[in-house]
Amino acid sequence: xxxxxxxxxxxxxxxxxxxxxxxxxxxxxxxxxxxxxxxxxxxxxxxxxxxxxxxxxxxxxxxxxxxxxxxxxxxxxxxxxxxxxxxxxxxxxxxxxxxxxxxxxxxxxxxxxxxxxxxxxxxxxxxxxxxxxxxxxxxxxxxxxxxxxxxxxxxxxxxxxxxxxxxxxxxxxxxxxx
Numbered sequence: 020x021x022x023x024x025x026x027x028x029x030x031x032x033x034x035x036x037x038x039x040x041x042x043x044x045x046x047x048x049x050x051x052x053x054x055x056x057x058x059x060x061x062x063x064x065x066x067x068x069x070x071x072x073x074x075x076x077x078x079x080x081x082x083x084x085x086x087x088x089x090x091x092x093x094x095x096x097x098x099x100x101x102x103x104x105x106x107x108x109x110x111x112x113x114x115x116x117x118x119x120x121x122x123x124x125x126x127x128x129x130x131x132x133x134x135x136x137x138x139x140x141x142x143x144x145x146x147x148x149x150x151x152x153x154x155x156x157x158x159x160x161x162x163x164x165x166x167x168x169x170x171x172x173x174x175x176x177x178x179x180x181x182x183x184x185x186x187x188x189x190x191x192x193x194x195x196x197x
């Protein structure tokens with residue numbers, strides 16, 4: 020915009036226009052400066068937003084990984100619990116079987132012991148009868164079943180120890196297979 024003043028000379032008009040031009044140019048430079056500052060501010064804001072989004076994404080990934088790991092650990096724990104329950108069940112069944120086997124072996128040994136006692140009683144009775152009939156002539160009576168009594172039989176304690184060792188080896192094998 021140019022102002023023409025009648026009492027000013029041409030030099031004054033050029034000075035007035037030049038000062039307006041400089042003022043407009045200063046305002047334009049100020050606006051460019053503000054525009055540059057706004058652009059920098061927007062760039063910083065965008066970078067900050069990207070950083071926050073990236074941090075949130077990383078945090079979400081960590082949370083998901085932790086949740087997955089938690090689920091895997093819970094599943095492993097359930098598997099181990101089932102395995103322990105199975106081992107307890109097998110151990111109880113083995114103990115029952117071992118007790119039944121001990122009971123059967125005890126019955127067999129008691130029967131054998133009763134047979135031996137009956138044989139000894141019969142031998143003693145025969146010897147007494149032979150003494151009476153021989154009238155003081157001692158004779159030696161050897162029974163065919165005497166040879167069985169010379170064979171040493173394992174004691175109850177040794178059989179129980181053997182069964183316990185066998186049970187332990189079965190338990191070790193079971194744990195090493197699973």
